[in-house]
Amino acid sequence: MAISETTAARYTAQDPDVRLMLRVQQDDADAFEELMLRYQDRVVSLMTHLVGKRDLAEDLAQEIFMRVYRSRKRYVPGSKFSTWLYTIANNVASNSRRSLARRHEVNLVAQESGEFTGNPLDQAAVAASGLMPTRLLDKAELSQVVQLAVAALNDRQRLAVLLNKFEHLGYEEIAEVMELTPAAVKSLLSRARANLRQVLEPYLEQGTKVNAGEADK
Incomplete structure (x- = not known):
């Protein structure tokens, strides 16, 4: 172009x-x-x-x-x-x-504990899901559950969330990276947030882990 x-x-x-x-x-x-x-x-x-x-x-x-x-x-x-x-x-x-x-x-997708410890994505994934923890999580615990949540996303959803919440790219910029329309990116992020919420919500509220494979991709 x-x-x-x-x-x-x-x-x-x-x-x-x-x-x-x-x-x-x-x-x-x-x-x-x-x-x-x-x-x-x-x-x-x-x-x-x-x-x-x-x-x-x-x-x-x-x-x-x-x-x-x-x-x-x-x-x-x-x-x-x-x-x-x-x-x-x-x-x-x-x-x-x-x-x-x-x-x-x-x-x-990495499953080893501690692979992403300390990464700003920990808080970004929680923010992307629209949830706030109802109980205090230590860094290692938060990192582990975020790994699970990110693992629940398919490749395109994972990239869109990383670029949006970690690299702070807007819809048009993500669309350029992924060769999509901005509207498609918005829809992709909406589905990603729903999937993150599905994995994170039971754990943040009650400490109940959900298998990554249970999230709807």
Whole structure:
């Protein structure tokens, strides 16, 4: 899709990360290092939730940044830098899941306790479900139940929630990343919130765990 000069100028003016990427386009190594410092941990965390394995997520994050660098000469700022980056990340995650499925590694969501401990997604998932805990949860307990809730979502719902609640992308930005319409994203997030609520509500209120497979995907 062609990007107008007006659009490119608007994102260049508004987004400091776009300006960094334009410096990367001119082979500025310091600018590329700065972008990696800003986004590497966030990309690794996102990929961990999408593919379920920390070591694999770290490898995929490196691949994502290599794609960013290899694409630098073709880069045109038609969106926020983060939107462009997460579009690449989504493609890499999708390719990885297909590859794992072909090798019959179908358990793609982390089940190990503590995998996501301390991640801001813990509170984001509770917020996305529209629930507030009626009892006090410690960090480890909250992290464990959030893992269960996130595992209950299908791949598209999980990505939409991560981008919306963790990366703070709006409907239009998520639509661009996922190649959907904003209305489709809104519907996807609504279903995701319902599924999160189904898993989280019994536990937050009474401490009753629900199997991830019981949520309606």
